[in-house]
Amino acid sequence: KNEVEQSPQNLTAQEGEFITINCSYSVGISALHWLQQHPGGGIVSLFMLSSGKKKHGRLIATINIQEKHSSLHITASHPRDSAVYICAIRPQGNLIFGKGTKLSVKP
Amino acid sequence: GAVVSQHPSWVICKSGTSVKIECRSLDFQATTMFWYRQFPKQSLMLMATSNEGSKATYEQGVEKDKFLINHASLTLSTLTVTSAHPEDSSFYICSAAGLAGGSSYNEQFFGPGTRLTVL
Numbered sequence: 001k002n003e004v005e006q007s008p009q010n011l012t013a014q015e016g017e018f019i020t021i022n023c024s025y026s027v028g029i030s031a032l033h034w035l036q037q038h039p040g041g042g043i044v045s046l047f048m049l050s051s052g053k054k055k056h057g058r059l060i061a062t063i064n065i066q067e068k069h070s071s072l073h074i075t076a077s078h079p080r081d082s083a084v085y086i087c088a089i090r091p092q093g094n095l096i097f098g099k100g101t102k103l104s105v106k107p
Numbered sequence: 108g109a110v111v112s113q114h115p116s117w118v119i120c121k122s123g124t125s126v127k128i129e130c131r132s133l134d135f136q137a138t139t140m141f142w143y144r145q146f147p148k149q150s151l152m153l154m155a156t157s158n159e160g161s162k163a164t165y166e167q168g169v170e171k172d173k174f175l176i177n178h179a180s181l182t183l184s185t186l187t188v189t190s191a192h193p194e195d196s197s198f199y200i201c202s203a204a205g206l207a208g209g210s211s212y213n214e215q216f217f218g219p220g221t222r223l224t225v226l
Contacts, residue, residue, distance in 0.1 A: 033215075035217070040219070040220075041145075041198050041200070041219065041220040041222065042217070042218075042219035042220060043200065043217035043218075043219075043220070044217070045214070045215070045216060045217065048214070086150070086151075088151075094141070094153055094156065095153070095215070097150040097151045097152075098150060099148075099149065099150045100150060
């Protein structure tokens, strides 16, 4: 079993829809990251969480440490949000990455 | 946010040649640099971790004599793929960790990646 599971694997949405991507993990962690990988491959760090909730623009990330679960929400989605969103956990030391969720937002 | 650059962004080479990829932290000092490899539709896999001035720590299954890592300064690390073969074709991503932008804790920033194709 993977230590980091993301769902869904693929997601297609219409512009303006509210989007949720989930991440579950099976080990204790010191932090959880949400990353965005653009079609060209470059990776941008969106959030680093160790508890609670963070908001940046239209993006919201939450984490429940007891349930070992995190969600990434995108409000008022836009075609430029189309990318692969990756959840990564940091148990101790190095990051462990999920396989990513491929999001396509149609105009 | 802090910027990490990689050069080249893509490279095509013949089997048996060596390829060097550079990773630079542009506006902060990276105490640790990480090299990842990503195959299509797969997650990032850590290859090695390096600290400035010391030998890299390689993950299990990664040949240190094939993937040479040099972390000569706090802003530069290089990965050399020696005697490259078609199975080495992949997307290589570096990441740098350090105190950036006045932050009080180490953050990890990712480079744009280098796509290597070995013919």
